[in-house]
Amino acid sequence: MLKPTIGLEVHVQLKTRSKMFCSCPVEFKAEPNTLVCPVCLGLPGSLPVLNRQAVEYTIAVALALHCEIQPFSQFHRKNYFYPDLPKGYQISQYDLPFSRNGYLIIETEEGEKRIGIQRVHMEEDTAKMIHGESISRTSGYSLIDFNRSGVPLLEIVSRPDISSPQEATLYLMELRSILRTLGVSTANMEEGALRCDVNISLERGTRTEIKNLNSFHSVRKALEYEIKRQEEVLKEKGQVIQETRHYDERAGVTLSMRTKEEAEDYRYFPEPDLVPLKIDPSWIEEVRSRMPELPEDKRKRYKELGLFPQEAATIANNPELANFFDSCLSLGAPGKEVANWLLSEVMKYLNARNLSIIEVPLSPEGLVEFLTVLKEGTISSKIGKMVIEEMLQTGDGTREIIERKGLAQISDPVLIKKWAEEVIKENPDQVSQYRQGKEQLFGFFVGKVMKLSGGKANPEILNRILKELLLRE
Amino acid sequence: MIFQPAHKILREIRERNLSPVEVVQATLEWAQKLEGKLRSFLVLDPEGALAKALMLEEKLKKGEEVGPLAGIPVAVKDNICTRRMTTTCGSRILENFLPPYDATVVEKLERAGAIIIGKTNCDEFAMGSSTENSAFFKTANPWDIERVPGGSSGGSATSVASYQVFLALGSDTGGSVRQPASFCGIFGMKPTYGRVSRYGLVAFASSLDQIGTFARNVPDLALLTEVISGHDPRDSTSLPEPVPSYSKELDSPAGTLRIGVPRDLLQEGLTPEVKEAFEDALKIFERAGFAIEEISLPHASYGIPTYYLIAPAEASANLARYDGIRFGLRAKGEENLISLYKKTRGEGFGAEVKRRIMLGTFALSLGYRDAFYVKAQKVRTLISQDFQKAFRKVGLIALPTSPTLPFKLGEKVQDPLSMYMSDLYTIPISLAGLPAISIPIALKNGLPVGMQIVGPALSESLIFKASYLFERESGLSNLKPPIVEELSA
Numbered sequence: 001m002l003k004p005t006i007g008l009e010v011h012v013q014l015k016t017r018s019k020m021f022c023s024c025p026v027e028f029k030a031e032p033n034t035l036v037c038p039v040c041l042g043l044p045g046s047l048p049v050l051n052r053q054a055v056e057y058t059i060a061v062a063l064a065l066h067c068e069i070q071p072f073s074q075f076h077r078k079n080y081f082y083p084d085l086p087k088g089y090q091i092s093q094y095d096l097p098f099s100r101n102g103y104l105i106i107e108t109e110e111g112e113k114r115i116g117i118q119r120v121h122m123e124e125d126t127a128k129m130i131h132g133e134s135i136s137r138t139s140g141y142s143l144i145d146f147n148r149s150g151v152p153l154l155e156i157v158s159r160p161d162i163s164s165p166q167e168a169t170l171y172l173m174e175l176r177s178i179l180r181t182l183g184v185s186t187a188n189m190e191e192g193a194l195r196c197d198v199n200i201s202l203e204r205g206t207r208t209e210i211k212n213l214n215s216f217h218s219v220r221k222a223l224e225y226e227i228k229r230q231e232e233v234l235k236e237k238g239q240v241i242q243e244t245r246h247y248d249e250r251a252g253v254t255l256s257m258r259t260k261e262e263a264e265d266y267r268y269f270p271e272p273d274l275v276p277l278k279i280d281p282s283w284i285e286e287v288r289s290r291m292p293e294l295p296e297d298k299r300k301r302y303k304e305l306g307l308f309p310q311e312a313a314t315i316a317n318n319p320e321l322a323n324f325f326d327s328c329l330s331l332g333a334p335g336k337e338v339a340n341w342l343l344s345e346v347m348k349y350l351n352a353r354n355l356s357i358i359e360v361p362l363s364p365e366g367l368v369e370f371l372t373v374l375k376e377g378t379i380s381s382k383i384g385k386m387v388i389e390e391m392l393q394t395g396d397g398t399r400e401i402i403e404r405k406g407l408a409q410i411s412d413p414v415l416i417k418k419w420a421e422e423v424i425k426e427n428p429d430q431v432s433q434y435r436q437g438k439e440q441l442f443g444f445f446v447g448k449v450m451k452l453s454g455g456k457a458n459p460e461i462l463n464r465i466l467k468e469l470l471l472r473e
Numbered sequence: 474m475i476f477q478p479a480h481k482i483l484r485e486i487r488e489r490n491l492s493p494v495e496v497v498q499a500t501l502e503w504a505q506k507l508e509g510k511l512r513s514f515l516v517l518d519p520e521g522a523l524a525k526a527l528m529l530e531e532k533l534k535k536g537e538e539v540g541p542l543a544g545i546p547v548a549v550k551d552n553i554c555t556r557r558m559t560t561t562c563g564s565r566i567l568e569n570f571l572p573p574y575d576a577t578v579v580e581k582l583e584r585a586g587a588i589i590i591g592k593t594n595c596d597e598f599a600m601g602s603s604t605e606n607s608a609f610f611k612t613a614n615p616w617d618i619e620r621v622p623g624g625s626s627g628g629s630a631t632s633v634a635s636y637q638v639f640l641a642l643g644s645d646t647g648g649s650v651r652q653p654a655s656f657c658g659i660f661g662m663k664p665t666y667g668r669v670s671r672y673g674l675v676a677f678a679s680s681l682d683q684i685g686t687f688a689r690n691v692p693d694l695a696l697l698t699e700v701i702s703g704h705d706p707r708d709s710t711s712l713p714e715p716v717p718s719y720s721k722e723l724d725s726p727a728g729t730l731r732i733g734v735p736r737d738l739l740q741e742g743l744t745p746e747v748k749e750a751f752e753d754a755l756k757i758f759e760r761a762g763f764a765i766e767e768i769s770l771p772h773a774s775y776g777i778p779t780y781y782l783i784a785p786a787e788a789s790a791n792l793a794r795y796d797g798i799r800f801g802l803r804a805k806g807e808e809n810l811i812s813l814y815k816k817t818r819g820e821g822f823g824a825e826v827k828r829r830i831m832l833g834t835f836a837l838s839l840g841y842r843d844a845f846y847v848k849a850q851k852v853r854t855l856i857s858q859d860f861q862k863a864f865r866k867v868g869l870i871a872l873p874t875s876p877t878l879p880f881k882l883g884e885k886v887q888d889p890l891s892m893y894m895s896d897l898y899t900i901p902i903s904l905a906g907l908p909a910i911s912i913p914i915a916l917k918n919g920l921p922v923g924m925q926i927v928g929p930a931l932s933e934s935l936i937f938k939a940s941y942l943f944e945r946e947s948g949l950s951n952l953k954p955p956i957v958e959e960l961s962a
Contacts, residue, residue, distance in 0.1 A: 038574050042794045044567065044675040045554040045576060047708050077790050079837070081814055088793020144798075267837035269846060272680035272787055274709050 002202040002234065004227050006162035008171060009197040012154040012185050013125060014057045020124045020152035021048030021091065028191065032145035040150035042086030047273050054152040057184040058098055058122050059279065059287045061154060064178045064294050065117045067102030072278055075122075075271040080264055083144055084126040092123035092155075094268045098277070104178065105296055106170040107313035115171050116159030125151040154185075160199065165223035169216055172196065177295045177317035189215050198223060202230050206240040210247050210254055222247035226254050298322055305335030311343055324357045327364035337371055345388045361395025362388075370398040378402060379409045380459055411458040413465060419452040420445075420466050434470055445470065475499050476961070478951060479545050479639040479693040480720075486544040489533065493526040493544030497588055500546040504590065504637035506960060511613045513632035515551045516558045517591040522546065525588045542700055543586030548632045548641040551592040552599055553684065554673040555579050558589075562675050563597045563607035563625075566795045566802045566821030576673020577708070578642060578684050578701045585700045590638060593628030597823045598792065599644055599677045601625050602652055602895040605886055606825045613882070614656060615954040616920050620879040623653030623895075626687070630657040633687040636957055640697045641687040646677050647780050648874075648899025650685030651911035655874035655923025658913045658952045660694045660940070662686045665930045666906030667712040670705030676791040678784035679710075681903050690950040691941040694910075695719035698933065712931070719937050727938040732758055732926075733768035733867030742897055743876045750915035750922040751873045754943070757914075758871070761946045763939070768863045768870065772855040776901035777893055779856065782849035783904075785833030792830055795821060828889065857905040864929045869939055872898045874911040874923035898925060908933050912940050913949045921952070 016026055022039035038046040062069050076094035102117035127149040132141040156175065162168050176194060179187040187194045196219055201207035210226060213219045225247075230240050244263075245254040293301075295316040302312035302325075315325050321342065328338045346367075350357060370391065374384050379402060390401045402408050410416065423445055424431055434441045445466050450457055474482070474496065485491040501519050508514060532539055549555060552562040554572035556579075561567045575583070582589060596606035604612045604627025612627045614620040615635040622631040626643025630653035633641045643650040645663040654661025663685040674684055684701065688694035702716040734755065739748065755765050797803035797817030804816035822830070836845040863870060876897050885892040902909045907930060911923040928936045944950045953961075 038572075041799060043572065043574075043800065044560070044562070044570070044794070045572065045574075045673040047672050049707060049709050079790050079793060081793065081796060083796075083798045083810065086794060086799060087790075088796060089790045265839040267789075267834065267839075267842070269786060269790070269837055269842075272678075272710070273676075 002231060004163055004223075005160045005201050005204055005207070006164075006168055006223065007160035007199040008158045008162065008168060009199070010156045010158075010172070010175060011195040012061075012156065012179060012187060013193040014054055014152040014154060014184050015186060015193075016051055016053045016057060016152055018051055018053075019150040020051050020054050020122070021150055024150065026151050027147070030147055032143070032147060035147040036149070040086070041146055042088075048091060048271075050274060050277070051152060054122065055277070055279070056283075056287055057152075057182070058120065058154060059284055060182045060184060060291060061156070061179065062099035062102065062120050063284070063288055063291065064182060065102035065104055065120060065156070067099035067117055067120055069099045069279055069284055070096065071281075072096065072276055073098045073121075074276045075274045076268045077271050078123075079267045082126070083142065084129045084149075086127065086146065086149055090123060090126065091271055091274070093121035096276075097121035104171070104174050106167060106174050107299065107309050108167060108170060111309070113161075113167070115161045115167075118157040118159050120154055120156050123153050123155055125149065125153045160201075165220045165227070168198065168223055169220050172216060172219060173317055174295065177319065180319045181292055181295055183292075200226050200230070201240070202227065202234060205230075205234070206242050208240065208242065208254075209244045211244055211257065213247055218247055218249055221252055222254055225252060229254065295322075302335065302339070305329075307335060307339050311339050314343060315339065320357050324364055328368055331364060331368045333368045333371055338367065341367065341371070341388065345385055346392065349389060349392045360392050362392050363395070366391055366395070366397060373398045373402070377409055377411060377458060377460075379407055380455075383407050383409065383455060407456065409458045410453055410456045411461055413461055416449070416453070416457050416462050417465050417469070419449045419457070420462070420469050422452065423448040424469055431470065442466070442470075475503050475636050475639075476951070476953070478690050479542075479688065480696060482545060482639065483541075483543065486533070487539075491544075493529040493533070493588065494523065496544050497522050497526040497546055497590070500638065501590060504632070507615075507635050507637055507956070510618060510956065511615060511631050511635055511637075512610050513593050513612055513628040513635070513637055514548070514591040515561060515563070515594050515609060515628070518558055519590070521557055522588050522590040525583075529586055529588075540584055540586035540700075541696065542582065542640075545587050545640060546590045546638045547582060547587045547697075548591055548593045548629055548638040549579065549582075549589050550595050550626050550629050550641070550643045552595060552644055552675040552677075553578060553642060554675065555589065555592065558592050560592065560675065561609075562599070563595045563609065564821065564823070564826070565608045566817070568608075568802060570801050572673075574673065577670035577705045579673065581701050581703075582642075587640070587700070593626070593632055593641065595628055595643075596625035596649075597826050598675070598788070599625040599646055599649055599682075600788070600825050600829055602648070602892050603880070603882075603885065604628060604653075605882065606823055608823055611882055614879050615956050616658060616879065618956065620881055620920070621656065623656035623875070623879065625649040625653075626685070627653050629687050630654055630659060630661065633657070633689060634659045634952075634954060636953075639688070640693060642701070643685050643687060644674055644677075645683050645685040645899075645903065646681045646784060647903050648896040650687065651874050651899050651909060651923070651925055652895060654687055654911040655913070656879040656921065658916070658921030658923075658954065660688050660691060660913070660950070661911045662694055662698050662933070662936075663903070663909050664698060664702060664933055665712070665908040667710050668702050668716075668908070668931065668933065670703070670708040670711045672705055672707040676787075678787040679791060680787060681780075681784055683903075689952070691912075691937055691944050692720055692723060695723055695937045695941075698937075702933075714931060717934050719934050722934045723937055723941045725938070727935060727942060728868075729762065729764070730868040730939065731764045731766050731866070732939075733766050733863050733870045735770045735773065735863075735870065735872065736767050737769055737771075738773055738872065738898070742894055743873065744878065746878055746917040747873050747876060747922055750917055751871075751924055754914035754924050754947075755871065757943060757946050758939075761942045765871075766867055768867060770856070770859040770863060770901065772852060772859050773901040775852050776856060776904060777897060779849045779852045779904060780896070780900045781832065781893065782836045782845050783853060785829040786836045786846050787833065789830045789833030789837065792822075792826065797821075825889070853904045856901050860901075860905045860907060860927075860929075868928070869932075869936065870927040872925045872927065874898060874925045878917060878920045878922065902927050906930065908936055910936050910940050912943060913952060914947065915949070916952075919955070
């Protein structure tokens with residue numbers, strides 16, 4: 001199989017209070033065309049003024065991605081006509097971007113991998129178009145909502161260091177978690193707060209670009225399809241053409257949009273309405289000092305607690321889960337055990353209901369109490385699974401649930417011995433087979449005794465007593 | 474009364490010898506009388522102007538504070554946004570465009586108590602040197618109504634020169650305030666780039682555009698300029714430095730100054746009448762105590778080709794928003810998006826605007842950008858450096874404003890290159906972003922001749938002082954064109 005070379009170009013909407021170049025609020029659920037002014041409508045005579053908060057967010061992202069923030073950068077006009085672009089040009093950055101040469105680390109099955117970041121730059125979002133066909137099939141019109149026009153965007157361009165659709169997904173997840181940890185974006189792909197274009201070639205051959213992928217699923221599927229397509233072209237001794245392709249989600253195929261020859265000439269030139277951007281090093285340090293712990297550092301810390309890399313990554317890349325986990329740690333709980341329960345029973349419950357950890361009544365204190373009770377031996381881990389589900393549903397305490405449901409573990413050796421003797425008496429054939437060496441039958445006896453105890457027998461004591469009785473002839 | 478300087482009228486109003494309503498009524502009456510012959514205005518708003526005058530009068534009666542231009546009728550070029558009046562930029566594409574906001578300079582004028590009586594004619598999107606590129610009609614030069622008033626702020630210049638208003642605003646990208654001031658025998662100031670907010674000025678070439686001022690004498694001009702200058706948080710390119718009181722500083726000494734003259738530029742294209750007037754004016758400066766020195770601006774002669782790459786390049790982007798989608802003209806009968814764009818822009822723009830959009834689009838195109846746009850930016854830097862070097866030797870620089878006397882209507886319409894040459898002496902200064910004034914220095918064959926005084930960045934005060942000395946020495950201010958004499962007789 002030919003090795004794919006993949007690069008990602010991601011656009012991220014920043015959730016600043018106001019837009020990139022005017023004071024209109026950034027809000028995604030407002031009535032169409034209510035958050036507009038002469039600037040973001042591109043009215044004659046209006047001028048852009050750069051949003052300081054957008055710059056600050058960009059500094060944070062650039063730092064988190066280990067980029068070099070350029071002491072001097074410039075905005076350029078990118079010229080093209082489209083109804084969603086009110087000025088007929090987009091204010092973007094070109095040969096003097098905000099920052100360059102960074103990286104992020106993904107946790108693959110083969111271990112950590114560094115994906116290079118070519119550049120992080122700022123630009124403004126376009127308006128949102130709703131085409132008539134999607135309203136009614138026969139209508140020949142399009143609607144434009146300028147609320148989105150001028151929302152700050154970051155463009156984050158990776159180096160072509162990604163070598164599989166799986167890695168592309170990991171890259172996006174890592175990026176999303178960095179953005180969420182920094183609190184600069186919702187980074188929600190389905191809502192368009194994070195949009196992705198991919199570049200892909202096989203064995204450094206000709207590359208194609210696939211535009212506007214709007215879910216993790218689409219990114220993976222489009223890449224898988226495109227790898228297969230290019231392989232087939234090459235197998236038949238054909239040529240992959242440098243072109244922009246579109247991913248048809250319904251059909252699951254990529255289709256040609258335009259070739260290199262048809263590529264637009266954007267006639268970039270420096271934006272004369274804005275002065276070059278000079279970033280004072282003290283500003284960078286100020287932003288750095290306020291930055292939260294990043295997923296990368298979290299992962300490192302978690303691995304030091306004995307978590308497997310995948311476990312550490314799963315928790316670190318989910319800011320809410322990581323917060324929960326860290327709260328448990330600060331309550332003195334052992335990381336490994338917290339992780340085991342969080343990643344198995346708790347995640348199973350959340351995923352099945354499409355919930356986040358902050359949407360259920362389970363608190364870090366609750367989970368820590370649960371682990372204590374478990375350690376005390378009051379319940380078995382099997383009963384524990386039931387208890388934790390109850391806690392996730394009701395938010396009640398562990399002891400409360402055990403009491404209410406009578407789930408406490410039975411550790412009384414006299415009682416357990418009584419059940420064990422009963423089982424041995426009622427199953428003479430199995431007993432003799434076991435004694436003749438068929439040791440796998442041990443589980444059979446454990447099951448029978450457990451059943452008699454209503455699942456509450458302390459497994460350790462049960463094992464010990466059962467073994468003693470069976471060995472005693 | 475309307476033939477008085479604005480600063481005298483202001484005093485009369487403040488002392489309650491004159492009421493704003495009287496001033497506005499008299500001005501409007503005269504303006505309308507001349508309008509049939511000159512056509513300075515695209516819009517006149519007598520009702521609005523009178524309403525404002527009445528409000529001012531109320532304030533004055535109550536003894537309330539009024540601004541530094543209280544009661545003075547002014548005109549505003551039609552590429553500056555006004556909420557109250559349409560802003561067409563002299564273009565069909567914006568024929569009915571009523572901006573939902575006022576430009577910063579308009580807010581400043583109104584806060585100062587000035588009364589905007591109308592919007593003046595101009596070359597379409599300020600592209601031109603004769604106001605003949607207006608999509609609506611041509612404006613006449615009050616000194617000879619068969620001649621052009623200059624451009625692109627021709628309507629503003631004519632309105633001031635013919636006493637239709639006391640003061641006016643224009644915009645100057647490559648000479649569009651200075652050249653019409655020169656052609657109309659009045660004073661016109663283009664301040665330092667960034668000194669006056671561009672917020673609300675409809676962009677032609679953003680790195681060059683600067684709002685400028687017209688008046689019939691230096692004190693009036695200084696006063697108007699100081700009212701509209703200053704930092705504006707809505708314009709990122711506006712300068713933060715505080716604005717001195719140009720009008721109050723006029724009487725303080727200018728010091729012994731050396732004025733540089735770039736003689737190497739005074740060769741090709743300069744007509745004998747203008748050359749003679751210019752040399753005579755230098756003598757007047759000498760008489761007033763200035764030393765005249767020769768300087769060199771070796772790259773200034775590349776100004777026109779440099780300007781005609783940079784300005785159209787920026788214009789090609791600035792004018793992309795006129796697409797028929799959101800405001801302004803939308804052509805009828807379009808079949809799809811591309812044909813909507815093509816028809817709207819085809820019908821909405823005039824020939825000169827189209828020419829410049831094409832020039833600019835070409836200059837920025839892949840494969841040509843380095844040879845044209847990028848190179849022009851480098852030459853622009855060299856031109857700026859020429860001025861910087863010169864200002865190490867001299868305090869100010871003098872140049873003719875236009876190489877020719879006002880030409881006849883229609884004379885250069887078919888010959889864009891010779892029209893472009895009108896701005897030979899104004900363009901290098903625009904490229905360097907420097908402040909410059911045009912002052913009347915002579916009448917030749919009954920037509921005014923102007924001269925530019927250029928200073929280093931933010932030297933407006935010095936420029937005004939030197940001009941004021943010249944004005945008093947020459948007696949050339951508050952000039953009355955024959956048509957004004959005739960009609961007022």
